[in-house]
Amino acid sequence: MYQFFSLLRLNKPIGIFLLFWPCAWSLTMAQWFVVNNYLFIKYLILFFIGSIIMRSAGCVYNDIVDKKIDFRVQRTKKRLIASGKISVTTAWLSISFLIIPALIILFQFNNFSKILGLSSGLLIITYPFMKRITFWPQLFLGFTFNWGVLLGWSVFFENITLETIILYMTGVFWTLGYDTIYALQDKVDDLKIKVxxxxxxxxxxxxxxxxxxxxxxxxxxxxxxxxxxxxxxxxILIAFAALHLAFQVIIIQKIKSNNKDKIQKVFNSNNSFGLLIFLIFFLEIYYG
Structure with missing residues (x-):
């Protein structure tokens, strides 16, 4: 059972929250306009469950694609697929089982949102290959990981607006920053294997x-x-959020590249930033 949890990265939930918060921002921005408490709570729950499922499926898929690369990187060489403890066939079966509940959730939304959600599949499928062809895989992850911003708004309004695009790009730049921090853990190995x-x-x-x-x-x-x-x-509250991000940059400058634990802690602190932006948007609904 622990191996299954490890394969799906359920033992490391930070990725779930980093995927969920942009969805929650978007839903909260939509709630600011419509104030439908029932739908807001319903969609928050569905998007959180969806974040767990899609992040898990994405991790398994990435591990399949990156099997040979992970084996050559110190931090990832013990991952279950790279180390051979779980077969690629078993991994594909796990993804198949995860896709079913993901589609059940998606097909509860309107037709525009269904199409938008399904279209994210292209980003998910191609993302793991970006590190092989460009120095900007973190940017591509930003476009992929923040797709929930567009989807969250569309379940209420069945469209994409300028406000939604601005919020989407907010998440893209945020992800570009925090995933660059995450990638610092593997910088030495990546240079050796030309990733x-x-x-x-x-x-x-x-x-x-x-x-x-x-x-x-x-x-x-x-x-x-x-x-x-x-x-x-x-x-005023956004200024505090800015200080949170500035503190990350200051701290990361002082950490040696081989101190993976400290780098991971700075990366993990982005969960607090995501929560803070959600709370700022939420407070605006009732007290703004």
């Missing part, structure tokens, strides 16, 4: 690159606030 990442591309100027990512994300949140007529409190 590409933004952590390698900007290894001589990582601080400025991370500041660029996070400043872009915060700037978009501020722009969204003006566009949707948010309260003064919203902008």
């Amino acid at each position: 590409k990442s933004t952590a390698i591309k900007f290894r001589h100027d990582i601080k400025n690159f991370l500041f660029f990512c996070y400043i872009s994300s915060i700037t978009l949140l501020v722009a969204l606030g003006f566009l949707t007529g948010r309260s003064f409190i919203y902008f």
